Amino acid sequence: MLDGMDCLFCRIVAGTIPAKKVFEDELTVAIQDINPQAPVHVLVIPKKHVASLAETDAGDKELLGHLLEAVRELGAEQKLGKGYRVVINTGPDGGQTVEHLHLHLIGGRAMHWPPG
Ligand code: 5GP
Numbered sequence: 001m002l003d004g005m006d007c008l009f010c011r012i013v014a015g016t017i018p019a020k021k022v023f024e025d026e027l028t029v030a031i032q033d034i035n036p037q038a039p040v041h042v043l044v045i046p047k048k049h050v051a052s053l054a055e056t057d058a059g060d061k062e063l064l065g066h067l068l069e070a071v072r073e074l075g076a077e078q079k080l081g082k083g084y085r086v087v088i089n090t091g092p093d094g095g096q097t098v099e100h101l102h103l104h105l106i107g108g109r110a111m112h113w114p115p116g
C-alpha cells in the first residue's frame with residue numbers, strides 16, 4: 001500500500017510537493033487540479049491516507065460526509081450556482097490514477113452525459 005512519502009497526495013498534504021491550495025481544514029485539503037478539465041477543477045483530498053472509496057469503511061462515515069460538505073462549500077465559494085459535477089474515480093475501471101481518495105469538483109461549463 002502506498003502512503004507517506006510514496007504517495008503523491010500525501011506529499012501534497014505534507015507540503016513537500018507544491019500545489020495551489022484553495023481550502024484546508026483539520027481533515028481535508030482542496031487543491032487546483034494540475035490538468036483542469038473545466039474552468040473550475042478542484043480536488044478535495046482527505047489528509048488521512050485512504051487508497052480509494054472502496055477502501056473506506058463504516059468508521060470513515062464522518063470523513064466522507066465532511067468531504068461532501070467541503071465540496072458544497074467550495075461550490076458556493078467558486079460561484080458554481082448553475083451547478084457542478086462531483087466525481088470519485090475508483091479503481092482501474094473507474095479511471096483512478098492517484099491511489100489516495102479524492103473528490104473532483106468540476107464546473108464552470110455544462111457537463112456532458114454519459115461520461116466516457
Ligand atoms: P484520478 O484520475 O485519480 O481520479 O484523478 C487524479 C487527478 O490528479 C487528475 O485529474 C490529475 O490531473 C491530478 N493530478 C495528478 N498529479 C497532480 C499533481 O501533482 N498536482 C495536482 N494539483 N494535481 C495532480
Ligand code: ZN
Pocket residue numbers: 002003004007008009010011048049050099100
Ligand atoms: Zn496518500
